[in-house]
Amino acid sequence: MPLLSGRKPLSLTLTFLMFVLFLSTAACADGRVAQAPAEGRFPVPKYIFLFIGDGMGPAQVGLSGAVLDSSSTLAMTGFPVLGTITTHAEDRYITDSGAAGTALATGSKTSVGTISMKSNHRDTLRTVAELARRDGMRVGIVSSVGIDNATPACFFSHNAKRSNYYDIAAQMASSGFDYFGGGFAEGDFLQNRLNGSVNRTDIPTLMRSSGYRVVSDRSSLRSVQPGTKCWAYTGYDGKAAMSFEMDRKEQDISLAEFTREGIRLLDNPNGFFMMVEGGKIDWACHANDAAAAAHDVVAFDDAVREAEAFSRSHPDETLIVVTADHECGGLSLGNGRRGYDSRISLLRRQKVSLERFTRKVAGWQASRNVSFSMALDSVKVYFGLGDASADSSLVLSGEERTVLSKAYRGGSAKGAAGSAASGSAAGFASAVTAMLNAKAGIGWASNAHTAVPVQVFAAGVGSEAFGGYYDNTGIAGKLIRLARFGERR
CATH class of the missing domain: 3.40.720.10 (Alkaline Phosphatase, subunit A)
Structure with missing residues (x-):
């Protein structure tokens, strides 16, 4: 006898009802499956x-x-x-x-x-x-x-x-x-x-x-x-x-x-x-x-x-x-630069916010007594960038140093993640942060x-x-x- 024609055997009917009852009351541990009661x-x-x-x-x-x-x-x-x-x-x-x-x-x-x-x-x-x-x-x-x-x-x-x-x-x-x-x-x-x-x-x-x-x-x-x-x-x-x-x-x-x-x-x-x-x-x-x-x-x-x-x-x-x-x-957890090889743990190397670092850089530029090489030493301390002994991914390439140099000295450049970096304290700080984000495998679509x-x-x-x-x-x-x-x- 076809399953959907005539009267179903009692055992099959009870099994079906019990199955429906289970589906209507069961929920995953995170609560995403069950329909909430009124x-x-x-x-x-x-x-x-x-x-x-x-x-x-x-x-x-x-x-x-x-x-x-x-x-x-x-x-x-x-x-x-x-x-x-x-x-x-x-x-x-x-x-x-x-x-x-x-x-x-x-x-x-x-x-x-x-x-x-x-x-x-x-x-x-x-x-x-x-x-x-x-x-x-x-x-x-x-x-x-x-x-x-x-x-x-x-x-x-x-x-x-x-x-x-x-x-x-x-x-x-x-x-x-x-x-x-x-x-x-x-x-x-x-x-x-x-x-x-x-x-x-x-x-x-x-x-x-x-x-x-x-x-x-x-x-x-x-x-x-x-x-x-x-x-x-x-x-x-x-x-x-x-x-x-x-x-x-x-x-x-x-x-x-x-x-x-x-x-x-x-x-x-x-x-x-x-x-x-x-x-x-x-x-x-x-x-x-x-x-x-x-x-x-x-x-x-x-x-x-x-x-x-x-x-x-x-x-x-x-x-x-x-x-x-x-x-x-x-925000994306992954970017085109690193592909599948993300290193999000590199973000632990950052010790201050972009906002606070910008204020520090503004102070350096106002005093005119902090050279670019000295600024890079601080970048290593606050962001880990350039610290090859900690992680090879943190090494700064010649191109990246050029980007940071132009941003610090008042030129303009594109950050490693493609973001604009103007010749200002904010531009330099943003370029630094963008580089660490890019190396970590972080992507941003907008501000x-x-x-x-x-x-x-x-x-x-x-x-x-x-x-x-x-x-x-x-x-x-x-x-x-x-x-x-x-x-x-």
């Missing part, structure tokens, strides 16, 4: 962490292995659920952090440069952080860049232009959120400019007048008591951002520390929501600085480990979601964002909902439904 069936998470690696595409995650010991792995890649999201803005295929941050914070698309408003720039969009606060949870926002930069801003403010830093920073004071940590406020640099005929109040004063304790060092932060509203920042640059991790000074607070102290301050019977951004990943990728990007991915992952440690004490109440707003730089889909890693209560392939607006939508915001009271 989100409303999950227990309601009491503690919610959303980590955003700005500019962190799949290649950036993979690249971070270059600065890890062979026995170490990233915490996020060990999470049981893996998803993928698209990142386009409402009005452009390649997004910026304003539109992408808005999507992650509100579940709605908007135009580039817009902060948690519709693209008409009249209607505001309620953020998941605001919904959490409305439902009685404490709320924390942490970032390694300026706290009024686009991604963190999308969770506590609403503005038609991401460049309105002062107006955005001022909304921290009126947000009612419990904790802000990481970078300073770029908007504070604008506070002495006249707004009409009245000077604007500086941001720290605004925060203090709204009941926040403002601290800027490790010991002061540790002294803040839970339940006290706090804005904590550390050493910052001309754009209010923390240092790249590989340049961070001992006295500067790390992203992981800001996360750990935030957990301490936010923990309470009503639960909390915390967003943590690794913003300097993006900045490193804009500069095509692979080593700095890798170090900042690891620093970001160290912050994830703080949430993971907390979740072990609250395993049935904690949800951790890690994702990115977009990819930056078109801008790309539309490459990015990963989602999730663990804890309701994490199954974050598997699969979907749009970035789905992150906030899933968080809102899982947390049942609006139904808690």
Whole structure:
């Protein structure tokens, strides 16, 4: 009898049903096969962490292995659920952090440069952080860049232009959120400019007048008591951002520390929501600085480990979601020069970021007492280039020395990876970094964002909902439904 005609034997029917049941319930260890149950069936998470690696595409995650010991792995890649999201803005295929941050914070698309408003720039969009606060949870926002930069801003403010830093920073004071940590406020640099005929109040004063304790060092932060509203920042640059991790000074607070102290301050019977951004990943990728990007991915992952440690004490109440707003730089782990013979471990030879090295070179050129041969000695120290005793791949060819010489002395040349190297401190530093990247087998498509889909890693209560392939607006939508915001009271 044909298999599909007439009545099937009972044993065959039972076997088929059991097979279908197995397929519908089984999942791979990483959660990518099984279809998640309806989100409303999950227990309601009491503690919610959303980590955003700005500019962190799949290649950036993979690249971070270059600065890890062979026995170490990233915490996020060990999470049981893996998803993928698209990142386009409402009005452009390649997004910026304003539109992408808005999507992650509100579940709605908007135009580039817009902060948690519709693209008409009249209607505001309620953020998941605001919904959490409305439902009685404490709320924390942490970032390694300026706290009024686009991604963190999308969770506590609403503005038609991401460049309105002062107006955005001022909304921290009126947000009612419990904790802000990481970078300073770029908007504070604008506070002495006249707004009409009245000077604007500086941001720290605004925060203090709204009941926040403002601290800027490790010991002061540790002294803040839970339940006290706090804005904590550390050493910052001309754009209010923390240092790249590989340049961070001992006295500067790390992203992981800001996360750990935030957990301490936010923990309470009503639960909390915390967003943590690794913003300097993006900045490193804009500069095509692979080593700095890798170090900042690891620093970001160290912050994830703080949430993971907390979740072990609250395993049935904690949800951790890690994702990115977009990819930056078109990073490839492989290039045309080395083909299959990549040497990504060479990036471990780089000791300072491109940004910091540029400042060093500018000092040399201003003093006019550092010769090119002396500069090459420093290149060997900071990047390993020219150190044949360490690795033959680090040898500088005559052509490469010529490129560096022209860049250092004020000529122009093309870097080893094809990037332009102008006769300036930035040009010389960029040529050096490009050479190390090329020798390591790293490639870059641009200095801008790309539309490459990015990963989602999730663990804890309701994490199954974050598997699969979907749009970035789905992150906030899933968080809102899982947390049942609006139904808690």
